[in-house]
Amino acid sequence: MKDEGGKELRDLRARTKDFALRVVRLYQALPKGDGVAQVLGRQLLRSGTSVAAHYREACRAKSNPDFINKLEGGLQELDETDLWLELLGDAGTLKSSRIKLLRAEVDELISIFVTMIRKIKSRG
Template structure:
């Protein structure tokens, strides 16, 4: 597989893991609100990465990959809240949070590289 395809699959698997996590949350108001936010940001990571792969220009790519970066960071925020509010044990979220951090690092590096390589008029 090409590296882009690997990251497409990886971000899709991240989304699926987020979906399963949200489905496992307790059935209460706080969990529902945080879960909804996590579901939106977590599934948006892969959707925006796929959009970046179809970018029409370098500026479009930078914009979309930056959105993936922001959504990965936001997903981390919601997972941190789940653990700090003692809704879910940190141990249960460790691997998913590790993956979110790795995706965040990949997207951050991609944004920096794309900006550095941007063709200036």
């Protein structure tokens, strides 16, 4: 999960924060006069920024079960974020290329979180 200096944890901490900032910027780019876009955007903003918060909480976990619980919370937020991105794309609110990039990052973060959870669970 991490090397002796905690490098992997720090890298993922920065990556989840960067993801949150990308979600914030996408929200800021949504049309202000489109009520549906704003409602979906607020949901996206909440779930997308929560991923970094869940990961930071996991880094402070006192036990493996607590660590897993926090990561699983992050997984739920990632899945929800993917839904809001999908809906924004299907509604034609933003360019699909911008949404595709964020959805690709969602998929990668899900894979990372799932791998971390499996490693911890396999240790017993």
